[in-house]
Every structure is written in structure tokens, then in C-alpha cells.
Amino acid sequence: MKETVLEARRVSYVYRTRHRTVQALNEVSYRFASGTVYAVVGKSGCGKSTLISVLAGLYLPSMGYVLCHGKDTLTLDRTLHRRHDVAVIYQNYNLFPLMTVMENVLYPLRLQQKKKKEARALAERTLRSVGLSPDYYNRLPAMLSGGEQQRVAVARAVAGGQKIILADEPTGNLDEENSRNVMEMLKRLAHEEDYCVIVVTHDPQVAAESDAVIRMSSGRIVGE
Numbered sequence: 001m002k003e004t005v006l007e008a009r010r011v012s013y014v015y016r017t018r019h020r021t022v023q024a025l026n027e028v029s030y031r032f033a034s035g036t037v038y039a040v041v042g043k044s045g046c047g048k049s050t051l052i053s054v055l056a057g058l059y060l061p062s063m064g065y066v067l068c069h070g071k072d073t074l075t076l077d078r079t080l081h082r083r084h085d086v087a088v089i090y091q092n093y094n095l096f097p098l099m100t101v102m103e104n105v106l107y108p109l110r111l112q113q114k115k116k117k118e119a120r121a122l123a124e125r126t127l128r129s130v131g132l133s134p135d136y137y138n139r140l141p142a143m144l145s146g147g148e149q150q151r152v153a154v155a156r157a158v159a160g161g162q163k164i165i166l167a168d169e170p171t172g173n174l175d176e177e178n179s180r181n182v183m184e185m186l187k188r189l190a191h192e193e194d195y196c197v198i199v200v201t202h203d204p205q206v207a208a209e210s211d212a213v214i215r216m217s218s219g220r221i222v223g224e
């Protein structure tokens, strides 16, 4: 059964710096359902990453609401929300630089207080699914290529098991094979395990493989 798991209601977001204000989102409304892969597309600077941050509850809307399972991100416990409801794959990966590959992937599992053995098995399985062998486990992110770091970021997000995945260009640095592999994994989670997956992408192939394409321009959704 598909149901709305995440909803933006007339969401605006304004960045205010000393020198200027930027309206990055302008009254965005959308309902995201489980069991679906969404692609968010649009020119650089149109507000895609900002939308991901607002949907993740990392930023609070300047105006409007984000509802996750019907609960407003303004009032829900955002620490628990990020630990249990949503997983984010960041555009710049945001790996912990002083943690090894394995420690990065174990991190969300530790926060969820999973048993050590279970967490380790899950981390190994997820790393294998993104094509990273045990040779990588003890390396630091700085010792990896961009595409390898990206796959660690994907593994860390997927291992956590949160059923809403917000992915900011998760295949931006991957070759065709790894890109296809990551998309297959995200699609399988959506279609077989009822995840809601939202993928920001510049790649027409990735957009074509999604169930719905959301087109943004100047902080608005302009088409679907």
C-alpha cells in the first residue's frame, strides 16, 4: 500500500547572510509516497539540495510545513527523526574523516543501539552491495577516490534502515556500472521494501529510471 510518508506544504526557505538574502525555496508543495523513487531535477542553484535539507529536518522551513508521517518537523524530535525516519546521502558525502570506512557505516547502527555482531554483519553486507570489499574497511575516507567515498556514503545511509532515503546526487561521481548498481539498490528498496527514495540528479539516465520526475526552477516545482 502506497501512502504519503513525507509532505511539503507551501514550504519556503530563505538563506540570510550579512550581505544578501536568497529565497532558495518558494512555496513548494508535494506529497511523497512510500514504494516510490522520485528524481528531483533542475539547474544548478534552483534549490534541490535545500529541498533535501528541509525534507530531512536539517533545516526548518522559513514558511510552510514539512510533515513526516503526518508530524511537523518543527515540533517532532529531530534527533530521533534523523536516527529512525530519514537517511541522507549528502552531495559532498559528509563522511566522518577520522573514522574508517567500516566505522562510518557502523555509526548510524551504533546510534540505533544495534547489537555489535548484528551491526557488523549488516555493515559488511551493505558495503558488499555497493561493491566495496573488505580491503576498504580500515581505510580513511581521504584514502579513497571520489566514487568510492560516494559508495561509502550510500552504504552508510542504506545500512541505517530508515525507510525514507534522501539522496543528493548519489551517483554523481560513479561510473556507469556503479551508478546502475546504486540505482538498482535504491529501486529495489522502494519497490520491494516500500521505501520512499528521493534522488537529486543531473543524470538523465537516473531520472529515466525513477517512478516520478520533479522538475524545479528558481525554488519552485515547475513540473512533474
Ligand SMILES: Nc1ncnc2c1ncn2[C@@H]1O[C@H](COP(=O)(O)OP(=O)(O)OP(=O)(O)O)[C@@H](O)[C@H]1O
Pocket: 015, 016, 017, 022, 023, 024, 042, 043, 044, 045, 046, 047, 048, 049, 050, 051, 091
Ligand atoms: N548556505 C547558504 N547561504 C546562502 N545561500 C545559499 C546557501 N546554500 C545555498 N544557497 C543559495 O540557495 C540557492 C539554492 O541552492 P541549492 O544548493 O539548494 O541549489 P541546488 O539546486 O542544489 O544546486 P546544485 O545543482 O548546484 O547542487 C542558490 O542560489 C544558492 O546560491
Ligand SMILES: [Mg+2]
Pocket: 048, 049, 050, 091, 168
Ligand atoms: Mg545541490
